[in-house]
Amino acid sequence: MTTIERPLDGNLREQVLQQVRAEIISGQSAPGAMYSVPSLAATLGVSTTPVREALLELARSGLIEPLRNRGFKVVTPTLTQLRNLFDMREMLEVKAAEIVALKRKKDLDGVRKIADEIADAVEVGTVAGYLEADRRFHQAFAEITDNELLAETIMAFRDKMRLYGIGTDQGIERQRDSVREHYQILELADLGDVEGLGALMRHHIRSWEPIFTEALLEAVRSQASEAGGNLSLGPR
Numbered sequence: 001m002t003t004i005e006r007p008l009d010g011n012l013r014e015q016v017l018q019q020v021r022a023e024i025i026s027g028q029s030a031p032g033a034m035y036s037v038p039s040l041a042a043t044l045g046v047s048t049t050p051v052r053e054a055l056l057e058l059a060r061s062g063l064i065e066p067l068r069n070r071g072f073k074v075v076t077p078t079l080t081q082l083r084n085l086f087d088m089r090e091m092l093e094v095k096a097a098e099i100v101a102l103k104r105k106k107d108l109d110g111v112r113k114i115a116d117e118i119a120d121a122v123e124v125g126t127v128a129g130y131l132e133a134d135r136r137f138h139q140a141f142a143e144i145t146d147n148e149l150l151a152e153t154i155m156a157f158r159d160k161m162r163l164y165g166i167g168t169d170q171g172i173e174r175q176r177d178s179v180r181e182h183y184q185i186l187e188l189a190d191l192g193d194v195e196g197l198g199a200l201m202r203h204h205i206r207s208w209e210p211i212f213t214e215a216l217l218e219a220v221r222s223q224a225s226e227a228g229g230n231l232s233l234g235p236r
Contacts (some may be wrong), residue, residue: 012050016040017057022131024063024074027164030219031076035064062160076220077162082212085161090205092154093138097185097201099145101194108186111140115182122175127167130175135159137182141189163208165215174211178204 020040023029035055041048055072058064064072100106114137121129138158142151165171181204188197 012044012046013053013057016044016051016054018132020054021058021063021159022128024058025159025161025163026127026131026166027162027215027219029074030222031074033074034067034071035074036071061156077216079213079216082162082209082216085157086206086209088157089154089161090202092150092157093142093205094198094201096142096145096147096150096154097189097197098194099147099150100141100189101192101197103144106144106189108144108190111137111144112183112186114140115179115186118182119179122179125172127175131163131166134178141185161212162216163212164219165211168211168215170211171215174208177207 020029020035029035037048037052037055040055041051044051055064056066059066059072063075065075066072114133117133118130118137121133135155135158139151139155142154145151163171166175181200184200185197185204188200
């Protein structure tokens with residue numbers, strides 16, 4: 001399953017990876033949806049090699065799982081997994097924010113330009129554009145810590161999180177609120193306000209939790225109904 005309709009250029013593996021990941025984490029590809037290497041490659045007009053490599057990478061991150069002779073299935077997350085991801089993101093990203101705030105010399109200009117791109121994406125209403133720019137913002141911000149392992153770990157956890165509900169009315173309103181917060185994050189980092197930045201980062205992360213949780217519950221209820229009520233969210 002995919003909505004990708006145009007041929008890709010450049011680094012095919014990375015482009016397939018980014019687009020399929022965006023479909024999954026946004027909930028566009030629901031739990032249980034299938035991806036087939038041959039059909040996806042045919043849709044894109046490319047060989048199966050970059051497609052297979054991209055899907056295997058997503059399988060390693062836990063977003064999909066390979067099914068013998070069938071393709072790759074979008075994994076159904078549990079509420080416990082979602083909560084654990086929020087806990088880990090809060091812990092790591094607040095720590096990174098504190099490190100950035102305490103740095104005497106830091107160049108935030110590049111990150112500020114990405115904040116502008118986020119604002120533009122929300123203005124025109126493109127969820128995909130928001131997701132891509134928001135990911136680059138947080139990656140660039142984390143990299144200012146000069147701690148490569150911390151930045152990589154932050155992004156690994158972010159890439160595992162399913163952003164169910166991001167396109168709902170609540171999700172769109174939260175996107176609008178986050179535009180202002182991205183600029184505030186940079187302002188507080190520039191001022192070196194460790195306490196204020198930590199509090200804002202916690203709010204910036206946790207405010208999405210009830211939206212994602214409710215949308216995940218609804219998605220799994222729908223999947224369970226279609227499967228005859230045999231699916232479970234796992235531990236709550």
